[in-house]
Amino acid sequence: MADxxxxxxTALSALPATNDYFVVLDTDASATKKVAANYLYHDWASxxxxxxxxxGAITTASASNRYFTLHGKTRFLQGLVYITxxxxxxxxxxxTIPSGAPATFMGGLWSGWGRSSIGAVVVTLAAGxxxxxxxxxxxxxxVIADGVSVSYGIIYELA
Numbered sequence: 001m002a003d004x005x006x007x008x009x010t011a012l013s014a015l016p017a018t019n020d021y022f023v024v025l026d027t028d029a030s031a032t033k034k035v036a037a038n039y040l041y042h043d044w045a046s047x048x049x050x051x052x053x054x055x056g057a058i059t060t061a062s063a064s065n066r067y068f069t070l071h072g073k074t075r076f077l078q079g080l081v082y083i084t085x086x087x088x089x090x091x092x093x094x095x096t097i098p099s100g101a102p103a104t105f106m107g108g109l110w111s112g113w114g115r116s117s118i119g120a121v122v123v124t125l126a127a128g129x130x131x132x133x134x135x136x137x138x139x140x141x142x143v144i145a146d147g148v149s150v151s152y153g154i155i156y157e158l159a
Contacts, residue, residue: 042068047098051081053144054094054133059087063095069158075100078153081134089144093134095152101128103159112154116143123152128159 016022016037026033049063065079081095102110104127112123112132120137134150136143143150 042070044068045098047079047096049079049081050096050131051083052094052131053089053142054091056088056090058083058089058144059085061085065095065098067098069100073103073158075102075156075158076153077155079151081150081152083144083146083148083150086144086146086148090142091144093143093150094131095134096131097125097129100158101130103127103157105157110154110156112152114150114152116150117148118143118145121150121152123154125154125156 020037021034044066047065049065051061051063061083063081067077069075109124114121114123122135122139125132
């Protein structure tokens, strides 16, 4: 195959299959190598999260996370919680993450983002933790209330 300009190559018309490979040129080694399509394209996975509170018990809530892991270490996660009946719950809203503990982040917490039906939220995830803590924007007021929905996202490194 003769060299071609990139602009002359045929473009992909659809996402490649997960078992497809792309050929790349390793200029340091003067060799061609292959890269798996699933290394470049990532499918979202679903995770049914468990919702709890740092104090008391939530009577009825549902939650769902969607996530993918980039290159085996970087996790992108988005989710939604709906609290139907808060019961005796108070304090931090806690939402579990999919398997795979977060790495240490310079001695602190991983920070996310979010919004609830009653205001902006603060999302944090401790290194080695299995759940995110969610509070209202002032980081001290609970977001737990009847009829509240919370959408959130976080990017973190896996340990």
